Amino acid sequence: MSSFKRSIEDASLNGFHKKLAFSTSGSPFLDGYVLSIIGVIMSHLTSALQIDLFWEGLIASAALIGLFFGGFLGGWFTDRFGRKMLYVIDIAVIIVISIAQFWVDSAWLLFVFRLVIGVVVGADLPIATSLLAEFLPRTARGPLLASMVVSWFVGAALAYGVGEMLMRVGGADAWRWVLASAAVPGLLLFIPRMLTPESPRWLISKGRIAEADAIIKRIYGPDYCSRDLPEPATKKKVSVASLFHSGYGKRMVFVTLFWTCSIVPLFAIYAFAPKVLQALKLSDDMASVGSIAITVLFVIGCLAATRVINTMGRRPMVIHSLLWSGVALAVLGMFPDAAPVVVLFLFGAYAFLIGGAQVLQYVYPNELFPTEIRASGVGLATSLSRIGAAAGTYLVPISLASLGIGPTMLVAAAISLLGALASWWLAPETAKLDLQQASALDGCATAR
Numbered sequence: 001m002s003s004f005k006r007s008i009e010d011a012s013l014n015g016f017h018k019k020l021a022f023s024t025s026g027s028p029f030l031d032g033y034v035l036s037i038i039g040v041i042m043s044h045l046t047s048a049l050q051i052d053l054f055w056e057g058l059i060a061s062a063a064l065i066g067l068f069f070g071g072f073l074g075g076w077f078t079d080r081f082g083r084k085m086l087y088v089i090d091i092a093v094i095i096v097i098s099i100a101q102f103w104v105d106s107a108w109l110l111f112v113f114r115l116v117i118g119v120v121v122g123a124d125l126p127i128a129t130s131l132l133a134e135f136l137p138r139t140a141r142g143p144l145l146a147s148m149v150v151s152w153f154v155g156a157a158l159a160y161g162v163g164e165m166l167m168r169v170g171g172a173d174a175w176r177w178v179l180a181s182a183a184v185p186g187l188l189l190f191i192p193r194m195l196t197p198e199s200p201r202w203l204i205s206k207g208r209i210a211e212a213d214a215i216i217k218r219i220y221g222p223d224y225c226s227r228d229l230p231e232p233a234t235k236k237k238v239s240v241a242s243l244f245h246s247g248y249g250k251r252m253v254f255v256t257l258f259w260t261c262s263i264v265p266l267f268a269i270y271a272f273a274p275k276v277l278q279a280l281k282l283s284d285d286m287a288s289v290g291s292i293a294i295t296v297l298f299v300i301g302c303l304a305a306t307r308v309i310n311t312m313g314r315r316p317m318v319i320h321s322l323l324w325s326g327v328a329l330a331v332l333g334m335f336p337d338a339a340p341v342v343v344l345f346l347f348g349a350y351a352f353l354i355g356g357a358q359v360l361q362y363v364y365p366n367e368l369f370p371t372e373i374r375a376s377g378v379g380l381a382t383s384l385s386r387i388g389a390a391a392g393t394y395l396v397p398i399s400l401a402s403l404g405i406g407p408t409m410l411v412a413a414a415i416s417l418l419g420a421l422a423s424w425w426l427a428p429e430t431a432k433l434d435l436q437q438a439s440a441l442d443g444c445a446t447a448r
Contacts, residue, residue, distance in 0.1 A: 008220060008229045009138040009434040016219050020132055021144050023192040025151040026185060027121075027128035028362075030094060032155030034063055034121050034182055038114065040163030041175040045110070048175060055107035061390075062111050066118020068386045074123020075130075075379020076240060079372060083131040084198040090124045091186050091193050098183035102176045117182070122386075126379035133366035133374070134201040135219075138434050142309040145366060146359030149302050153295070155185075200229055201435070205371045230436040240376045243369075247441035251368045252377065254426035258318055258364070259385040261419025262357035264392035265329065265350075265412035266298075293344070294351045301355025314360060314367075315429040319420055321356030326416030328353060333409030357419065361385075367430045367438040374439070 038060060045051060045059065078086045097117045104110045129145060136144055162181055167174045197219070200212035204226055212226045220228075242248045309317060328350040332343065369377035392415075399408040430438040 006224075006228050007434060008216065008224060011137050011220055013137060013140045014219070017136060017140065017144075019192060020135055020196060021147075023189055023196060024128035024132040025148050026091070026189040027124040028148050028152040029155035030182065030185060031067075031121050031125065032152040032157075033159040033185065034117055034155075035067075036156040036159035037163055037178060037182065038063065040160060040167065041178050044167070044175045048172075049105075049107050049110065051107040055111065058111050059107065059114055062114035063118035063121070064386065064390055066115045066120075067122035068383050068390075070119035070122025070124075071126060071379040071382030071386070072376070073119070073379070075126035075375040075377065075382075077123070078127045078130065078375035078379075079202075079240070082198055083127060083134070083202055083375070084196060086123070086127045087131060087196060088190075088193050090120055090127060091190050093120045094124070095183045095186040095190065098186060099180050101179035104176075104179070122382065123379070125382055126375040126377075129362050129366050129378055130375040131196070131199055133435065134199040134371065138432070139310060141367070141435070142314070142363050142431060143306050145362045146302070146306040146309050148362050149359045150299055150306075153299050153302075157295075199371075200226065201371045204229065230434045238370055238372050240373055242373060243377055243380055248369060248373070248377070250426065251428075252380065254422065255365050255368065255377070255381045256384045257422040258322070258357065258419050258427070259361050259381055260388035261415050261422065262322060262354060262361065263385055264388045264415050265325075266354055266358070267389040267392055294347055297348050297351035298355065298358075301352035302359050303355075304352070305356040305359045309356075309359065309363070310431055312356075313429055313431045314364060315423070315427045317356040318360050318364070318423045318427050321353055321358075321360075322416050322420035322423060325350045325353040325357070326413045326420060329409050329413035329416060333406050333411075333413055336404075336406040336409065354416075364427075364430075367433075367435065368428070370436075370439040 042056065042060060046056060049055075051059070074086065074090070094117060097113055097120065101110065101113050101117075104113060129148065132148075133141060133145060163178045166178050166181065170177050197215045198211070200215050203209070203212040203215070209226050212229070216224050216226060216229065238248065243252045305317060305321070328346050332338075332346045332350075335342070338346075365378040365381050366374060396408065399411065403411075428438075
Protein backbone atom coordinates (compact mmCIF):
# COMPACT_ATOMS: atom_id res chain seq x y z
CA MET A 1 0.00 0.00 0.00
CA SER A 2 1.27 3.48 -0.84
CA SER A 3 2.33 5.75 2.01
CA PHE A 4 1.77 9.50 1.91
CA LYS A 5 5.24 9.95 3.44
CA ARG A 6 6.94 8.28 0.49
CA SER A 7 7.96 10.45 -2.44
CA ILE A 8 8.82 9.39 -5.95
CA GLU A 9 11.31 12.26 -5.98
CA ASP A 10 13.40 10.28 -3.47
CA ALA A 11 13.50 7.20 -5.73
CA SER A 12 16.75 6.11 -7.37
CA LEU A 13 17.67 7.10 -10.88
CA ASN A 14 16.67 4.25 -13.20
CA GLY A 15 17.03 3.23 -16.82
CA PHE A 16 13.94 5.19 -17.88
CA HIS A 17 15.39 8.43 -16.50
CA LYS A 18 18.67 7.88 -18.37
CA LYS A 19 16.89 7.20 -21.67
CA LEU A 20 14.73 10.28 -21.17
CA ALA A 21 17.81 12.40 -20.40
CA PHE A 22 19.34 11.22 -23.70
CA SER A 23 16.28 12.00 -25.81
CA THR A 24 15.66 15.39 -24.20
CA SER A 25 19.33 16.39 -24.62
CA GLY A 26 18.57 16.33 -28.33
CA SER A 27 16.78 19.66 -27.90
CA PRO A 28 19.83 21.84 -27.06
CA PHE A 29 21.91 19.65 -29.41
CA LEU A 30 19.63 20.54 -32.33
CA ASP A 31 19.61 24.18 -31.19
CA GLY A 32 23.41 24.32 -31.46
CA TYR A 33 23.44 22.32 -34.70
CA VAL A 34 20.77 24.30 -36.53
CA LEU A 35 22.17 27.70 -35.50
CA SER A 36 25.73 26.77 -36.48
CA ILE A 37 25.22 24.80 -39.70
CA ILE A 38 24.19 27.84 -41.75
CA GLY A 39 27.56 29.47 -41.12
CA VAL A 40 29.36 26.63 -42.91
CA ILE A 41 27.53 27.17 -46.22
CA MET A 42 26.69 30.88 -46.28
CA SER A 43 29.39 31.80 -48.79
CA HIS A 44 28.23 29.00 -51.11
CA LEU A 45 24.60 30.07 -50.86
CA THR A 46 25.47 33.51 -52.21
CA SER A 47 26.42 32.09 -55.60
CA ALA A 48 24.15 29.03 -55.66
CA LEU A 49 20.94 30.96 -55.06
CA GLN A 50 22.12 34.34 -56.38
CA ILE A 51 21.28 36.11 -53.13
CA ASP A 52 22.18 39.69 -52.24
CA LEU A 53 23.25 41.09 -48.88
CA PHE A 54 19.65 41.71 -47.84
CA TRP A 55 18.65 38.06 -48.21
CA GLU A 56 21.98 36.87 -46.85
CA GLY A 57 21.29 38.71 -43.59
CA LEU A 58 17.70 37.48 -43.41
CA ILE A 59 18.67 33.85 -44.02
CA ALA A 60 21.47 34.02 -41.45
CA SER A 61 19.12 35.45 -38.80
CA ALA A 62 15.99 33.47 -39.73
CA ALA A 63 16.55 30.65 -37.22
CA LEU A 64 17.21 33.16 -34.41
CA ILE A 65 13.99 34.99 -35.25
CA GLY A 66 12.16 31.68 -35.22
CA LEU A 67 13.70 30.73 -31.88
CA PHE A 68 12.35 33.92 -30.35
CA PHE A 69 8.76 33.11 -31.33
CA GLY A 70 9.09 29.35 -30.85
CA GLY A 71 10.20 29.50 -27.22
CA PHE A 72 7.05 31.05 -25.79
CA LEU A 73 4.60 29.50 -28.25
CA GLY A 74 6.04 26.03 -27.66
CA GLY A 75 5.83 26.46 -23.91
CA TRP A 76 2.24 27.69 -24.05
CA PHE A 77 1.08 24.84 -26.31
CA THR A 78 2.93 22.32 -24.14
CA ASP A 79 1.22 23.48 -20.95
CA ARG A 80 -2.13 23.45 -22.70
CA PHE A 81 -2.00 20.21 -24.71
CA GLY A 82 0.59 18.11 -22.91
CA ARG A 83 4.31 17.33 -23.07
CA LYS A 84 4.13 14.06 -25.02
CA MET A 85 2.18 15.23 -28.07
CA LEU A 86 4.33 18.30 -28.72
CA TYR A 87 7.49 16.33 -27.91
CA VAL A 88 6.81 14.00 -30.86
CA ILE A 89 5.28 16.53 -33.26
CA ASP A 90 8.21 18.88 -32.78
CA ILE A 91 10.88 16.36 -33.77
CA ALA A 92 8.77 15.21 -36.74
CA VAL A 93 8.55 18.77 -38.08
CA ILE A 94 12.31 19.24 -37.63
CA ILE A 95 12.94 16.11 -39.72
CA VAL A 96 10.51 17.12 -42.49
CA ILE A 97 11.73 20.73 -42.79
CA SER A 98 15.39 19.66 -42.69
CA ILE A 99 14.84 17.27 -45.59
CA ALA A 100 12.73 19.84 -47.48
CA GLN A 101 15.67 22.25 -47.41
CA PHE A 102 17.50 19.92 -49.80
CA TRP A 103 15.24 21.02 -52.69
CA VAL A 104 15.17 24.74 -51.92
CA ASP A 105 15.57 26.85 -55.06
CA SER A 106 15.14 30.45 -53.91
CA ALA A 107 16.27 32.77 -51.17
CA TRP A 108 12.75 33.49 -49.90
CA LEU A 109 11.91 29.79 -49.61
CA LEU A 110 15.11 29.07 -47.70
CA PHE A 111 14.31 31.98 -45.38
CA VAL A 112 10.84 30.49 -44.70
CA PHE A 113 12.30 27.03 -44.04
CA ARG A 114 14.96 28.44 -41.69
CA LEU A 115 12.33 30.53 -39.90
CA VAL A 116 10.06 27.52 -39.39
CA ILE A 117 12.86 25.26 -38.21
CA GLY A 118 13.92 28.00 -35.78
CA VAL A 119 10.38 28.19 -34.40
CA VAL A 120 10.27 24.43 -33.93
CA VAL A 121 13.73 24.14 -32.37
CA GLY A 122 12.89 27.07 -30.08
CA ALA A 123 9.68 25.34 -29.03
CA ASP A 124 11.51 22.11 -28.31
CA LEU A 125 13.54 23.51 -25.41
CA PRO A 126 10.64 24.21 -22.99
CA ILE A 127 8.97 20.97 -24.07
CA ALA A 128 12.03 18.80 -23.43
CA THR A 129 13.32 20.42 -20.25
CA SER A 130 9.92 20.57 -18.53
CA LEU A 131 9.27 16.92 -19.38
CA LEU A 132 12.64 15.84 -18.00
CA ALA A 133 12.33 17.98 -14.86
CA GLU A 134 8.92 16.50 -14.06
CA PHE A 135 10.23 12.93 -14.11
CA LEU A 136 13.59 13.28 -12.34
CA PRO A 137 14.32 12.53 -8.66
CA ARG A 138 15.28 15.67 -6.78
CA THR A 139 18.98 14.73 -6.39
CA ALA A 140 19.36 14.11 -10.13
CA ARG A 141 17.24 17.04 -11.32
CA GLY A 142 19.92 19.72 -11.09
CA PRO A 143 22.86 17.75 -12.55
CA LEU A 144 20.92 16.23 -15.46
CA LEU A 145 19.15 19.45 -16.44
CA ALA A 146 22.45 21.29 -16.15
CA SER A 147 24.29 18.77 -18.31
CA MET A 148 21.93 19.53 -21.20
CA VAL A 149 23.81 22.79 -21.78
CA VAL A 150 26.86 20.80 -22.88
CA SER A 151 24.72 19.27 -25.64
CA TRP A 152 24.45 22.72 -27.24
CA PHE A 153 28.23 22.93 -27.66
CA VAL A 154 28.36 19.34 -28.94
CA GLY A 155 25.71 20.17 -31.53
CA ALA A 156 27.51 23.33 -32.62
CA ALA A 157 30.87 21.57 -32.89
CA LEU A 158 29.39 18.64 -34.82
CA ALA A 159 27.64 21.01 -37.22
CA TYR A 160 30.96 22.56 -38.21
CA GLY A 161 32.65 19.17 -38.46
CA VAL A 162 29.90 17.51 -40.52
CA GLY A 163 29.41 20.63 -42.62
CA GLU A 164 33.08 20.94 -43.54
CA MET A 165 33.29 17.22 -44.37
CA LEU A 166 30.23 17.30 -46.63
CA MET A 167 31.42 20.45 -48.38
CA ARG A 168 34.72 18.75 -49.22
CA VAL A 169 33.21 15.57 -50.69
CA GLY A 170 29.72 16.59 -51.85
CA GLY A 171 30.43 18.57 -55.00
CA ALA A 172 28.47 21.59 -56.23
CA ASP A 173 25.30 20.63 -54.35
CA ALA A 174 27.06 19.79 -51.10
CA TRP A 175 25.38 22.72 -49.35
CA ARG A 176 22.02 21.01 -49.86
CA TRP A 177 23.24 17.91 -48.02
CA VAL A 178 24.61 20.12 -45.26
CA LEU A 179 21.21 21.77 -44.72
CA ALA A 180 19.41 18.42 -44.78
CA SER A 181 21.89 16.82 -42.35
CA ALA A 182 19.90 18.05 -39.31
CA ALA A 183 17.34 15.36 -40.19
CA VAL A 184 19.79 12.62 -39.11
CA PRO A 185 19.86 13.42 -35.37
CA GLY A 186 16.13 14.07 -35.63
CA LEU A 187 15.52 10.56 -36.97
CA LEU A 188 17.68 9.06 -34.21
CA LEU A 189 15.55 10.83 -31.61
CA PHE A 190 12.14 10.10 -33.14
CA ILE A 191 11.59 6.53 -31.84
CA PRO A 192 12.78 7.26 -28.25
CA ARG A 193 10.39 10.22 -28.18
CA MET A 194 7.51 8.14 -29.53
CA LEU A 195 8.03 5.70 -26.65
CA THR A 196 8.15 8.42 -23.96
CA PRO A 197 5.02 8.59 -21.75
CA GLU A 198 3.14 11.73 -20.82
CA SER A 199 4.24 13.57 -17.68
CA PRO A 200 2.24 12.31 -14.66
CA ARG A 201 2.52 15.77 -13.13
CA TRP A 202 0.82 17.34 -16.15
CA LEU A 203 -1.87 14.64 -16.12
CA ILE A 204 -2.55 15.28 -12.41
CA SER A 205 -2.77 19.03 -13.07
CA LYS A 206 -5.53 18.22 -15.60
CA GLY A 207 -7.34 15.86 -13.23
CA ARG A 208 -6.39 12.71 -15.19
CA ILE A 209 -5.34 10.73 -12.11
CA ALA A 210 -5.90 7.22 -13.48
CA GLU A 211 -3.61 7.86 -16.46
CA ALA A 212 -0.94 9.29 -14.15
CA ASP A 213 -1.21 6.22 -11.88
CA ALA A 214 -0.71 3.85 -14.82
CA ILE A 215 2.46 5.65 -15.96
CA ILE A 216 3.89 5.86 -12.44
CA LYS A 217 3.35 2.12 -11.86
CA ARG A 218 5.00 1.30 -15.19
CA ILE A 219 8.11 3.33 -14.36
CA TYR A 220 8.49 2.81 -10.61
CA GLY A 221 6.63 -0.42 -9.91
CA PRO A 222 3.13 -1.55 -8.83
CA ASP A 223 3.54 -0.27 -5.25
CA TYR A 224 3.65 3.36 -6.40
CA CYS A 225 0.82 5.65 -7.44
CA SER A 226 0.01 9.34 -7.85
CA ARG A 227 -0.25 9.79 -4.06
CA ASP A 228 3.54 9.23 -3.93
CA LEU A 229 4.16 12.14 -6.29
CA PRO A 230 4.42 15.51 -4.52
CA GLU A 231 2.05 17.23 -6.93
CA PRO A 232 -1.12 17.96 -4.95
CA ALA A 233 -4.09 19.45 -6.68
CA THR A 234 -3.82 23.19 -6.02
CA LYS A 235 -6.87 25.11 -4.81
CA LYS A 236 -5.85 28.21 -6.70
CA LYS A 237 -5.06 27.47 -10.33
CA VAL A 238 -2.45 29.53 -12.13
CA SER A 239 -2.40 30.59 -15.77
CA VAL A 240 0.10 32.05 -18.21
CA ALA A 241 -1.00 35.50 -17.04
CA SER A 242 0.58 34.65 -13.66
CA LEU A 243 4.01 35.01 -15.29
CA PHE A 244 3.44 38.77 -15.50
CA HIS A 245 2.29 39.63 -11.98
CA SER A 246 2.54 38.77 -8.27
CA GLY A 247 5.10 36.21 -7.11
CA TYR A 248 5.61 34.44 -10.40
CA GLY A 249 6.12 37.77 -12.14
CA LYS A 250 9.03 38.44 -9.79
CA ARG A 251 10.47 35.02 -10.58
CA MET A 252 10.07 35.71 -14.30
CA VAL A 253 12.04 38.94 -13.88
CA PHE A 254 14.83 37.06 -12.09
CA VAL A 255 15.04 34.24 -14.63
CA THR A 256 15.01 36.65 -17.57
CA LEU A 257 17.64 38.93 -16.03
CA PHE A 258 20.14 36.27 -15.02
CA TRP A 259 19.66 34.32 -18.28
CA THR A 260 20.09 37.45 -20.42
CA CYS A 261 23.09 38.72 -18.46
CA SER A 262 24.80 35.33 -18.70
CA ILE A 263 24.41 34.90 -22.46
CA VAL A 264 24.81 38.43 -23.86
CA PRO A 265 28.59 38.60 -23.20
CA LEU A 266 29.00 34.89 -23.98
CA PHE A 267 27.21 34.93 -27.35
CA ALA A 268 28.89 38.16 -28.36
CA ILE A 269 32.37 37.00 -27.41
CA TYR A 270 31.85 33.47 -28.75
CA ALA A 271 30.63 34.75 -32.12
CA PHE A 272 33.52 37.16 -32.53
CA ALA A 273 36.25 35.45 -30.49
CA PRO A 274 38.99 35.69 -33.15
CA LYS A 275 38.16 39.35 -33.85
CA VAL A 276 38.07 40.21 -30.14
CA LEU A 277 41.37 38.46 -29.50
CA GLN A 278 42.98 40.19 -32.47
CA ALA A 279 41.78 43.52 -31.08
CA LEU A 280 43.61 42.58 -27.90
CA LYS A 281 46.76 42.44 -30.05
CA LEU A 282 47.06 38.67 -30.33
CA SER A 283 48.50 37.32 -33.58
CA ASP A 284 46.19 35.60 -36.07
CA ASP A 285 47.50 32.16 -35.14
CA MET A 286 47.22 32.79 -31.42
CA ALA A 287 43.73 34.24 -31.88
CA SER A 288 42.61 31.08 -33.68
CA VAL A 289 44.13 28.83 -31.03
CA GLY A 290 42.66 31.03 -28.32
CA SER A 291 39.18 30.75 -29.84
CA ILE A 292 39.36 26.96 -29.73
CA ALA A 293 40.71 27.04 -26.17
CA ILE A 294 37.88 29.34 -25.05
CA THR A 295 35.30 26.95 -26.49
CA VAL A 296 36.89 24.01 -24.67
CA LEU A 297 36.94 25.96 -21.41
CA PHE A 298 33.25 26.86 -21.83
CA VAL A 299 32.48 23.14 -21.93
CA ILE A 300 34.81 22.33 -19.01
CA GLY A 301 33.22 25.10 -16.94
CA CYS A 302 29.74 23.73 -17.63
CA LEU A 303 30.83 20.19 -16.75
CA ALA A 304 32.43 21.36 -13.52
CA ALA A 305 29.29 23.30 -12.55
CA THR A 306 27.19 20.22 -13.26
CA ARG A 307 29.27 18.19 -10.80
CA VAL A 308 28.88 20.65 -7.89
CA ILE A 309 25.41 22.08 -8.52
CA ASN A 310 23.81 20.15 -5.65
CA THR A 311 26.57 20.63 -3.10
CA MET A 312 27.24 24.29 -3.88
CA GLY A 313 23.57 25.22 -4.30
CA ARG A 314 21.79 27.18 -7.02
CA ARG A 315 21.90 30.63 -5.40
CA PRO A 316 25.66 30.73 -4.57
CA MET A 317 26.47 29.27 -7.98
CA VAL A 318 24.61 31.88 -10.04
CA ILE A 319 25.92 34.79 -7.95
CA HIS A 320 29.57 33.71 -7.92
CA SER A 321 29.53 32.64 -11.57
CA LEU A 322 28.31 36.03 -12.81
CA LEU A 323 30.37 37.98 -10.28
CA TRP A 324 33.79 36.44 -10.96
CA SER A 325 33.34 36.06 -14.69
CA GLY A 326 32.41 39.75 -14.73
CA VAL A 327 35.55 40.59 -12.77
CA ALA A 328 37.66 38.73 -15.36
CA LEU A 329 36.11 40.80 -18.16
CA ALA A 330 36.55 44.02 -16.17
CA VAL A 331 40.28 43.37 -15.74
CA LEU A 332 40.52 42.74 -19.50
CA GLY A 333 38.76 46.03 -20.13
CA MET A 334 41.09 47.96 -17.79
CA PHE A 335 44.26 46.36 -19.20
CA PRO A 336 43.60 45.68 -22.91
CA ASP A 337 47.32 45.98 -23.69
CA ALA A 338 48.38 43.23 -21.28
CA ALA A 339 50.71 40.46 -22.41
CA PRO A 340 49.05 37.83 -24.69
CA VAL A 341 49.38 35.12 -22.04
CA VAL A 342 47.54 37.35 -19.54
CA VAL A 343 44.80 38.08 -22.08
CA LEU A 344 44.31 34.38 -22.80
CA PHE A 345 44.31 33.58 -19.07
CA LEU A 346 41.60 36.16 -18.35
CA PHE A 347 39.48 35.03 -21.29
CA GLY A 348 39.92 31.44 -20.17
CA ALA A 349 38.91 32.40 -16.64
CA TYR A 350 35.75 34.05 -17.96
CA ALA A 351 34.90 31.01 -20.12
CA PHE A 352 35.34 28.62 -17.19
CA LEU A 353 33.61 30.74 -14.53
CA ILE A 354 30.50 31.54 -16.58
CA GLY A 355 29.70 27.81 -16.69
CA GLY A 356 27.70 28.01 -13.46
CA ALA A 357 25.26 30.59 -14.80
CA GLN A 358 25.03 28.75 -18.12
CA VAL A 359 23.91 25.44 -16.65
CA LEU A 360 21.34 27.12 -14.41
CA GLN A 361 19.50 28.40 -17.49
CA TYR A 362 17.86 24.98 -17.78
CA VAL A 363 17.51 24.38 -14.04
CA TYR A 364 16.04 27.51 -12.46
CA PRO A 365 13.13 28.10 -14.89
CA ASN A 366 11.94 24.51 -14.53
CA GLU A 367 12.11 24.65 -10.74
CA LEU A 368 10.54 28.05 -10.13
CA PHE A 369 7.25 27.62 -12.00
CA PRO A 370 4.45 25.11 -11.25
CA THR A 371 3.38 22.37 -13.64
CA GLU A 372 0.48 24.40 -15.11
CA ILE A 373 2.85 27.11 -16.44
CA ARG A 374 6.29 25.47 -16.25
CA ALA A 375 6.87 25.14 -19.99
CA SER A 376 5.39 28.60 -20.61
CA GLY A 377 7.85 30.10 -18.11
CA VAL A 378 10.81 28.33 -19.68
CA GLY A 379 9.67 29.32 -23.16
CA LEU A 380 9.11 32.97 -22.28
CA ALA A 381 12.53 33.21 -20.60
CA THR A 382 14.11 31.59 -23.66
CA SER A 383 12.45 34.08 -26.00
CA LEU A 384 13.27 37.17 -23.93
CA SER A 385 16.90 36.16 -23.43
CA ARG A 386 17.31 35.75 -27.21
CA ILE A 387 16.56 39.45 -27.65
CA GLY A 388 19.59 40.35 -25.56
CA ALA A 389 21.73 37.71 -27.26
CA ALA A 390 20.85 38.99 -30.73
CA ALA A 391 21.40 42.62 -29.73
CA GLY A 392 24.74 41.84 -28.11
CA THR A 393 25.97 39.86 -31.10
CA TYR A 394 24.92 42.67 -33.46
CA LEU A 395 26.57 45.41 -31.39
CA VAL A 396 29.98 43.79 -30.76
CA PRO A 397 31.59 44.71 -34.10
CA ILE A 398 30.08 48.21 -33.89
CA SER A 399 31.39 48.64 -30.35
CA LEU A 400 34.86 47.39 -31.31
CA ALA A 401 34.98 49.90 -34.17
CA SER A 402 33.57 52.91 -32.31
CA LEU A 403 34.55 52.42 -28.65
CA GLY A 404 37.55 50.09 -28.87
CA ILE A 405 38.32 46.82 -27.14
CA GLY A 406 38.78 48.18 -23.61
CA PRO A 407 35.37 49.87 -23.26
CA THR A 408 33.70 46.93 -25.06
CA MET A 409 35.04 44.52 -22.44
CA LEU A 410 33.96 46.90 -19.66
CA VAL A 411 30.41 46.95 -21.05
CA ALA A 412 30.41 43.14 -21.14
CA ALA A 413 31.69 43.10 -17.56
CA ALA A 414 28.94 45.51 -16.46
CA ILE A 415 26.29 43.20 -17.93
CA SER A 416 27.68 40.20 -16.04
CA LEU A 417 27.92 42.17 -12.80
CA LEU A 418 24.34 43.41 -13.26
CA GLY A 419 23.31 39.76 -13.46
CA ALA A 420 25.20 39.01 -10.25
CA LEU A 421 23.45 41.91 -8.48
CA ALA A 422 20.02 40.80 -9.73
CA SER A 423 20.76 37.25 -8.58
CA TRP A 424 21.85 38.44 -5.13
CA TRP A 425 18.57 40.32 -4.87
CA LEU A 426 16.18 37.75 -6.34
CA ALA A 427 17.73 34.27 -6.56
CA PRO A 428 16.09 31.61 -4.36
CA GLU A 429 17.68 28.35 -3.21
CA THR A 430 15.94 25.24 -4.52
CA ALA A 431 18.62 22.54 -4.39
CA LYS A 432 17.09 20.45 -1.58
CA LEU A 433 13.45 20.97 -2.47
CA ASP A 434 11.17 18.72 -4.46
CA LEU A 435 9.67 20.23 -7.59
CA GLN A 436 6.35 21.12 -5.99
CA GLN A 437 8.03 22.86 -3.04
CA ALA A 438 10.44 24.77 -5.30
CA SER A 439 7.61 26.08 -7.49
CA ALA A 440 5.23 27.00 -4.66
CA LEU A 441 5.06 30.70 -3.81
CA ASP A 442 4.34 29.92 -0.16
CA GLY A 443 7.08 27.26 0.07
CA CYS A 444 10.74 27.44 0.99
CA ALA A 445 12.00 28.42 -2.45
CA THR A 446 12.10 32.07 -1.46
CA ALA A 447 14.57 31.40 1.33
CA ARG A 448 18.05 32.69 0.68
